[in-house]
Amino acid sequence: MTDESQIDAVIPAASTVAEAVESAELSTFTPRGGQTYVIIDVSRDDYPSLVRAALDAGYETFIDLCAVDHLAREPRFDVVVNLVSTQHGERLRIKVGVPNDDPELATITSIYAGSNFYERETWDMFGIVFEGHPDLTRLLMPDEWEGHPLRKDFRIGAIPVEFKATR
Amino acid sequence: MSEDPKSQESTVESQHQDGSGSEPADPEGSDKGRSHGAEERRRVHDMWVAGTEEPGWVATATDEGAQELLPAGLDPALATQRGVAVVDDYVEEPRLDEDERQVLNMGPQHPATHGVLRLQIELEGETIRRVRPIIGYLHTGMEKTGETLTFMQGGTNVTRMDYLAPLHNELCFALATEQLLDVDIPDRAQAIRILMTELNRVSSHLLWLATFGLDIGALSMMLYAWREREVILEFFEKVTGLRMNHNYIRAGGVAADLPEGWESDVEHIIGIVRSGLADYEALLNENPIFVERTQGIGVITPAEARAYGVTGPNARAAGLDYDVRKVFPYSGIEQYDFEVPVGAHGDAFDRYIVRMEEMRQSLHIVEQVVETMPPGDYRTTDRKVTPPPRQRIDESMEALIHHFKLFTSGFEVPEGEVYQAVESPRGELGMYVVSKGGTKPWRLHVRTPSFATVQALPVMMTDLLVADVIATLASLDPVLGDVDR
Numbered sequence: 168m169t170d171e172s173q174i175d176a177v178i179p180a181a182s183t184v185a186e187a188v189e190s191a192e193l194s195t196f197t198p199r200g201g202q203t204y205v206i207i208d209v210s211r212d213d214y215p216s217l218v219r220a221a222l223d224a225g226y227e228t229f230i231d232l233c234a235v236d237h238l239a240r241e242p243r244f245d246v247v248v249n250l251v252s253t254q255h256g257e258r259l260r261i262k263v264g265v266p267n268d269d270p271e272l273a274t275i276t277s278i279y280a281g282s283n284f285y286e287r288e289t290w291d292m293f294g295i296v297f298e299g300h301p302d303l304t305r306l307l308m309p310d311e312w313e314g315h316p317l318r319k320d321f322r323i324g325a326i327p328v329e330f331k332a333t334r
Numbered sequence: 335m336s337e338d339p340k341s342q343e344s345t346v347e348s349q350h351q352d353g354s355g356s357e358p359a360d361p362e363g364s365d366k367g368r369s370h371g372a373e374e375r376r377r378v379h380d381m382w383v384a385g386t387e388e389p390g391w392v393a394t395a396t397d398e399g400a401q402e403l404l405p406a407g408l409d410p411a412l413a414t415q416r417g418v419a420v421v422d423d424y425v426e427e428p429r430l431d432e433d434e435r436q437v438l439n440m441g442p443q444h445p446a447t448h449g450v451l452r453l454q455i456e457l458e459g460e461t462i463r464r465v466r467p468i469i470g471y472l473h474t475g476m477e478k479t480g481e482t483l484t485f486m487q488g489g490t491n492v493t494r495m496d497y498l499a500p501l502h503n504e505l506c507f508a509l510a511t512e513q514l515l516d517v518d519i520p521d522r523a524q525a526i527r528i529l530m531t532e533l534n535r536v537s538s539h540l541l542w543l544a545t546f547g548l549d550i551g552a553l554s555m556m557l558y559a560w561r562e563r564e565v566i567l568e569f570f571e572k573v574t575g576l577r578m579n580h581n582y583i584r585a586g587g588v589a590a591d592l593p594e595g596w597e598s599d600v601e602h603i604i605g606i607v608r609s610g611l612a613d614y615e616a617l618l619n620e621n622p623i624f625v626e627r628t629q630g631i632g633v634i635t636p637a638e639a640r641a642y643g644v645t646g647p648n649a650r651a652a653g654l655d656y657d658v659r660k661v662f663p664y665s666g667i668e669q670y671d672f673e674v675p676v677g678a679h680g681d682a683f684d685r686y687i688v689r690m691e692e693m694r695q696s697l698h699i700v701e702q703v704v705e706t707m708p709p710g711d712y713r714t715t716d717r718k719v720t721p722p723p724r725q726r727i728d729e730s731m732e733a734l735i736h737h738f739k740l741f742t743s744g745f746e747v748p749e750g751e752v753y754q755a756v757e758s759p760r761g762e763l764g765m766y767v768v769s770k771g772g773t774k775p776w777r778l779h780v781r782t783p784s785f786a787t788v789q790a791l792p793v794m795m796t797d798l799l800v801a802d803v804i805a806t807l808a809s810l811d812p813v814l815g816d817v818d819r
Contacts, residue, residue: 231766
């Protein structure tokens with residue numbers, strides 16, 4: 168992590184986003200020969216207002232929303248949002264922790280319409296409930312599926328494939 | 335049993351029971367034909383069709399009743415599982431009565447959906463009022479599979495996602511792995527990667543042109559574009575050994591150096607595709623049927639494209655100047671001179687124009703790669719990811735062990751998380767890889783361009799005519815393997 172003034176010089180848009188809410192923590196990561204990433208960690212309560220600030224700051228292209236199951240860590244899940252500002256030529260990654268005993272997060276479908284399918288997929292795969300989502304149903308798995316397959320404690324191969332003839 | 339011409343006396347039933355009768359019913363003019371009533375003739379006909387004496391049994395034999403996707407008893411269990419009151423955004427408008435509105439299910443087995451996409455379309459007469467894309471029919475859990483494969487094996491998994499742009503998938507995964515590993519890639523490997531992915535873009539766009547033409551009735555495009563694509567696939571086979579799912583671009587470089595005489599092969603491809611493109615444009619650009627069917631169809635605005643995450647040629651056709659190759663360059667693509675074509679109307683015709691120009695630009699890049707191909711290694715000499723040379727294995731036990739360890743347990747990747755994007759023929763293809771230090775990724779998330787495109791279908795299709803669904807869908811070039819993963 169570089170010091171504050173350096174970040175301000177490189178990524179003015181991202182620092183305005185981080186200043187919008189109190190719990191935001193800005194960090195950067197530069198891979199060898201690659202471009203600098205800007206990562207903002209934020210608390211669950213501040214997440215929608217931070218995303219709104221990102222849109223206002225010019226991160227107008229919605230790219231991605233996904234979750235990571237860290238299993239043993241607390242909070243267990245991370246929801247990761249990727250945004251792009253084409254005018255600044257920058258990427259912004261927003262990370263928010265979601266605990267296991269209360270896997271809920273506010274939806275951002277009213278800010279970025281494109282998060283709709285991504286939130287549905289994340290609910291489907293991780294069981295994270297996006298409050299206020301207009302249609303939080305299974306997206307990739309069958310409707311009657313039980314469990315959330317991308318959770319680390321979901322057993323692979325535990326569901327036998329049954330054919331009518333063998334029953 | 336052969337039919338005896340003298341067995342006129344035998345009953346019609348017995349003839350058909352044999353299954354060798356040559357006449358569907360008793361011949362006109364025979365005594366039997368007149369003596370049986372209409373009911374009997376019907377029975378004989380059914381028997382003939384069914385091939386058995388009891389046609390009624392056949393009718394019920396395959397009738398298992400309607401398949402229930404969601405048994406009624408499961409509803410409460412599902413509600414608990416969902417944990418929320420599920421609100422469907424598909425609401426009926428009260429002002430219309432049943433006769434004026436109908437819901438049409440297009441797919442998942444419709445040939446023009448390019449895979450297994452299902453569209454629930456609400457029609458008012460012939461006008462589309464609402465569209466609901468339903469996906470998941472091709473979901474094979476590749477993100478989960480990715481967690482059980484090592485970084486070395488991962489390429490075989492990701493290459494199968496977008497099966498029309500396998501090299502872009504491999505490149506993206508290799509770049510993400512290399513960022514975590516922090517290894518340097520030789521210039522020649524970088525140039526080979528650009529060469530192969532840009533040729534892949536041309537082959538993917540040619541296939542798109544073929545199916546786009548087919549779907550809107552320009553059938554000759556199907557034959558012509560496949561013909562040109564074949565030349566590129568033959569080159570891929572020569573270089574990688576396979577026509578698709580190559581696993582050619584790997585962490586550290588590429589799997590093998592280019593074969594002898596690759597320059598002339600590539601120049602042959604450039605010549606053939608260039609003249610092909612000129613022919614297609616002569617056929618299509620001013621073709622009144624083609625223009626009528628594509629202009630003003632399936633429009634998306636730049637603001638909508640941004641909000642829905644639509645990228646690639648579909649967004650550029652709307653005037654959104656965003657190309658990953660320019661904004662976030664990878665593999666040294668910034669060294670080459672190329673332009674990003676941008677449309678203005680965001681309709682199917684502009685998407686066609688943009689893709690045609692993209693093919694030309696890709697060929698231009700390929701030309702430059704041929705001219706400037708640097709000498710050197712085709713993969714890094716870093717022994718962490720690259721096995722020792724073959725002759726060392728004969729001489730040294732350590733080299734043999736190293737080779738064995740590398741291909742059985744793979745290489746360890748330090749802890750970290752990266753998001754790497756490349757410009758696939760369909761838009762921004764991104765991979766978010768989380769490593770916890772080990773030989774396998776802890777999490778592999780793939781941000782696929784077709785997923786975002788399919789999500790935006792309702793925006794583009796609302797208020798079109800039902801015939802334009804096909805033109806819109808075909809112009810967007812979604813690959814369902816890319817959508818569902």
